[in-house]
Amino acid sequence: MAYDDSRFRGEPGFREEPDFRSGGVPEDAPTLGVSNQSVYTPGAFPVSPAYGSPSGESFDDPPRRRTPTAQQLGDVFDDPEHGEPGRDRFAVHALWELVLLLAAGALLYLVRDASPAALRGDELRGLLLSGAELGLVALALGLSLRAGAPNLAAGPIAFAAGLFFASNSERGLLMTALITGLIAVGVGVVIAVLVVAFHVPGWATSLAVALALIAWIANQPSEKLVDGAYDPHKHAMWWALGVAVLAAGGGALGVIRPLRRSLGRFRPVRDPADRRGGGAATFTGLAIAGSSLLAAVAGVLVALDDRGVAAADATGSFGGFTVTVLALGAALAGGTSAYGRRGGVLGTLLAVAVITLLLRYTAAEGWKLQPIALAAGAIALGLVVTRLVETFGRPRTAAELAEEAPWTPPSITPAPVDVEDNWSPPSSRTGSWPGGFAPDADRDRGPDRGWSAEERWGTR
Template sequence: MAYDDSRFRGEPGFREEPDFRPGGVPEDAPTLGVSGQSVYTPGAYPVSPAYGTSSNEITTLGLNRRAAPTAQQLGDVFDDPEHGEPGRDRLAVHALWEMVLLLAAAALFYLLHDARPAALRGADLQSLLLSGAEIGLVAMAVGLTLRAGAVNLAAGPIAFAAALFFANNSDRGLVTTAGITGLIALGVGVVIAVLVVAFHVPGWAASLGVAFALVAWIADQHDAKVTTGAYDPHHHALWWAVGVAVLGIGGAALGLIRPVRRGLGRFRPVRDPADRRGGGAAAFTGLAIAGSALLCAVAGVLIALDSRAVAASGSAAAIDGLAITGLALGAALAGGTSAFGRRGGVLGTVLAAAVITLLLRYTAAEGWSLSPFTLAAGAIGVGLVVTRLVETFGRPRTEPEDGGEDSWTPPSITTPQPEPEDSWSPPASRTAGWPATGSNVDWGVEERWDTR
């Protein structure tokens, strides 16, 4: 006699239960259960996938939908999130180091005044200010390309070649000659930019090759003098120094804007240095190299007007050009600009150029023999240490410290597993009224019902 025989339905003590045997309930089996109560079917209670597998995931068991990123989080995302670091660069290390540079400049100013008070008055002061402006312009040019991740080591030869060309042609009109000098320097910068961004090669290699070519050109020239009666910048030395300082600080302040800072530093390698960084990185880097050449041209014109004569004979020109590059590179690195690109401070390059200028004048006032190459080597060495400090303490924090939304992780969700069939036992509330023999209820044994 079958278990589901209809003659037993409705009798006292009879209750219909679902079939818990393997395979479930056949499709043609009669519906079991209390009226109005649905029977469990596979998939009726969906389980969410593992957290993080989908941007549109929906969590269950009372968890909310994953919160959308805030505007602040979207603003902190790097231009290429696959490789870059989310978050803002920390500037505290730059501020602390710039305070050290400011104290060093103040100390050297005091020592120079104590050693030779006349060095800070009259024509000597004007010469000091112009020298600081010249070094500052070339240092800004090198620092700009450093931030772009393609340092221009031809900055010194470009400035010296511009000074020589301007002095040779100063009799044709200062404004016209200065404009032509700037265009020629811009052309040299474009050549370096094409080599760097089109072939995606390191900036130091391409610019160093161009620097050697310029040194060879300078060696074939003759000494030149600025025409008599040409503009004398000594009368406006203070304004030149202030203008260069404002230009350097203003340009560095633009680097605090995240789109500018990160766009300019996109050429910085993050994985394989030979991988191309995209059209945006190439455009920013090319503009930075061309702009650095223009700054070097302005520095060259100022050098010619300041010295009134430019010597090109022998190896002096090559030495002077490379010395300018070394001092400028040392000032940019010691000012807090990272040798890897992108990161830099605000006042650092200007203060470092001031320190180098004052140190050269102070050693000369004391009668010490300090070679520009020795000073450049020391400045570059200090700058490399500063680069490591900037990269260590200036990168964005990887872990949020405020315990905000970014630090929340969802609780783990464990999918309930069915108990083994042999360990299942009926609830006590459902056994009331059922016949039993001893302590065993003999579920599913049809022979028991045949005895009736």
């Protein structure tokens, strides 16, 4: 006879055991804040609402993800093949431009102390025009440097443009200036086609074109402007302000992240032989052509300022590269990276001001400072600045962002308990367990692993 025979019910020592074969729990089993209707079903995770999770949430459901931040959304569109994801840091540019501003202010004070006449009248207008001419060539170098293809032919292009403009000035200044600009753009297009089609360094290609231009200039006679041509000294302040606005505007546009990355996409990231794509070729070609146009404007301004162009000035002193290397030194010392893409806002403008004032101060003091020596020092300083820009101007990595993020301890606030939930205490009968918390409940809930009365106690 089975031990669970009704004859033994109610006698001392008799204990009823729940039957787990049905997969549920007895209706009268005590509960711990969990509704009796919350039974186990495969694939479901029943949790009381008091514990902060809705009942019926399945393990098969996809995990909930955090809402991406604006920084993460912006990084999604960054191609790792075209540079590190993230926004470049500008603190290093701001600090260096502050140093350049202080240096320009100090030189301005020294020039006023050494030669007060240099800041008045015709000398001041000549100083402003000299700064504007060097500034235009420096902008040309800076633009091509941002694109990752420095145009070393900017100086010879400026001299050739000035010589052509002076030799054809009798045909009308405006028309001659337009034709001069178109020819300069054509030279820039030739450089751009060679650079992007063969995917070769811009400095090497532009150097070859510069040598060809110097050879052409060497065979040309000195030219003078026609009488009564426009005199830029009357508007020297406006020329200087125009160059300053152009430099500041270009630097501000370079801060815009999509434009900044698109312009500097020709910059090599991994293997320099890897082509950067059609977008990189387009922006690089436009940058080289634009730098040639800026150099031509500088050459026309030089011709108007000096009332002519002497071919000896272009072929002497290292083949006319004095202006090129001075402008290159100004662009690099201003914070433009030699590798491309990265640069500040006012750095090139301030560096041009420092070089112009330094040349004027040394002349006032009677020091024999050669412009080519000053250019060498500016380039050397610019290479140091390039290393600082590349080190402290690159985007922050994920590890650096994680280290800088403030640590917030996990919340240990207990979940609110519903006072209306009635908790039934365990039965006073010996050995009874709350429903759902039996030691072997999870293991033996399957239909084939239940404990029957015969298996548990056997038969008598």
